[in-house]
Amino acid sequence: MDIELSAEQRLAQEEFRDFAQAEIAPFADQYDRDEALPSALIKKMGAAGYLGAVVPSEYGGRNMGAIEFGLLCEEIGRSSASVISLLTVQGMVCQALARWGSAAQKEQWLPRLASGEKMAAFGLTEPNIGSDASNVETAAVEGEEGFILNGHKQWISCGQLADVFLIIAQCEGKPSAFLVERECPGFSVEPITGMLGFRSAMLAKLHMEDCAIPLENLVGRVGFGFSHVAGAALDHGRYCVGWGCLGLAEACIDAALDYAGTRKQFGAPLKNHQLIQQMLAEMITNTKATRLLCYHSGFLKEKGDPALIMETSITKYFASRSVAKIADDTLQIHGANGCSSEYPVQRYLRDAKIMEIIEGSTQIQQIIIAKSGLMEHALERRRARKRQAQNA
Amino acid sequence: MADEKVVAKIREILAQFAAEDVEQDQDIFATGLVNSLFAMQLVLSLEGEFNFEVADEDLDINNFNSVNALVGFVEKKTSA
Numbered sequence: 001m002d003i004e005l006s007a008e009q010r011l012a013q014e015e016f017r018d019f020a021q022a023e024i025a026p027f028a029d030q031y032d033r034d035e036a037l038p039s040a041l042i043k044k045m046g047a048a049g050y051l052g053a054v055v056p057s058e059y060g061g062r063n064m065g066a067i068e069f070g071l072l073c074e075e076i077g078r079s080s081a082s083v084i085s086l087l088t089v090q091g092m093v094c095q096a097l098a099r100w101g102s103a104a105q106k107e108q109w110l111p112r113l114a115s116g117e118k119m120a121a122f123g124l125t126e127p128n129i130g131s132d133a134s135n136v137e138t139a140a141v142e143g144e145e146g147f148i149l150n151g152h153k154q155w156i157s158c159g160q161l162a163d164v165f166l167i168i169a170q171c172e173g174k175p176s177a178f179l180v181e182r183e184c185p186g187f188s189v190e191p192i193t194g195m196l197g198f199r200s201a202m203l204a205k206l207h208m209e210d211c212a213i214p215l216e217n218l219v220g221r222v223g224f225g226f227s228h229v230a231g232a233a234l235d236h237g238r239y240c241v242g243w244g245c246l247g248l249a250e251a252c253i254d255a256a257l258d259y260a261g262t263r264k265q266f267g268a269p270l271k272n273h274q275l276i277q278q279m280l281a282e283m284i285t286n287t288k289a290t291r292l293l294c295y296h297s298g299f300l301k302e303k304g305d306p307a308l309i310m311e312t313s314i315t316k317y318f319a320s321r322s323v324a325k326i327a328d329d330t331l332q333i334h335g336a337n338g339c340s341s342e343y344p345v346q347r348y349l350r351d352a353k354i355m356e357i358i359e360g361s362t363q364i365q366q367i368i369i370a371k372s373g374l375m376e377h378a379l380e381r382r383r384a385r386k387r388q389a390q391n392a
Numbered sequence: 393m394a395d396e397k398v399v400a401k402i403r404e405i406l407a408q409f410a411a412e413d414v415e416q417d418q419d420i421f422a423t424g425l426v427n428s429l430f431a432m433q434l435v436l437s438l439e440g441e442f443n444f445e446v447a448d449e450d451l452d453i454n455n456f457n458s459v460n461a462l463v464g465f466v467e468k469k470t471s472a
Contacts, residue, residue, distance in 0.1 A: 133428075308436070375411075379407055382412065
């Protein structure tokens, strides 16, 4: 694996950094207070091609490589976790459609999602269903002319502004995926406010009451909505979150190093105190480790290597756990100042906590990773025994 | 008779992501051997190993739920 960025990737990184520093970073705290993202920002992101970052060029997307897209997520994440959320869910729906959508669905939606003309959100989580995601309670009944959906979704990122939703519902008792447009009769959106973090990600509850959608709004096939359609979307989501956590960690480190370099106590800058140095060393090292995991995930994605699925899970797990600790230490270094809205570090900590919960909680990732490791270990042992027997 | 090389490759894929010792006709999904990531791991493995794309119209459980089913699916896609 070549861990040096190419010249093109470096140029792209500069472009993303310049955009984020000019258009997002100066306003992120205000967005957090307002609990909203302005449409002007979304238009700019659309014009820059960021909303269609992973959409194939034949549908008007930028068709970024995995590493380049990761760099975009990193730079956006450095400025605002809420804006990463927007990029994530738009990309999740795009990815699901690009992978499993019909030709008609791709033609209808991908160009409009790529440009930002239409915004999307991913509707999986429900009031009673979080980690147990394949057992959603929302139901879809097939009739002659279409499906009728009934149920509720909760904690839907960008639900307040999305035009189209990818909804996972049980059809004939099997998880299935459907496109539901905002204007659909029987479909309503209820804003959620007062969240701990991701405050400007404009979360919503979704309510479906005899919501009728055409047959052609089924994505993939009945029974494959969670395993394949949501599977493709969630892998993309984990990847975005991993890189977004990298960016957030770097924002924390910048803040910590700045503060430690200027704030003086006991006659010396904080940076001279060893217990502060310990926290700085931990955050720097863990961020470097996060970066390598992100790069490796991107490398495997670009090859289409099936190992990318588990690697992305590991990356999301490590990146989100690390940034939660990094943000905590960053605030600790800032002391009471860190608890004030005059500094962004309290926002970093609040957003970092959310990263441990979304796209598969820390505990779910731990279960998946441990089981995968045990299986690999058992397989390796059996293969080693076979080789020994053959060589004997 | 199924191409033995295809059977071997399928078994190798399943061993990596699900389990090594499955019967030819054993329902992989019903055994509880697979987790939520398996579907995409299987799709990517089949595409990489046999050089075809799994499309939305291929989403039929009868294409994926056993070694025999997977062999039949691969042979159908690679002879097309």
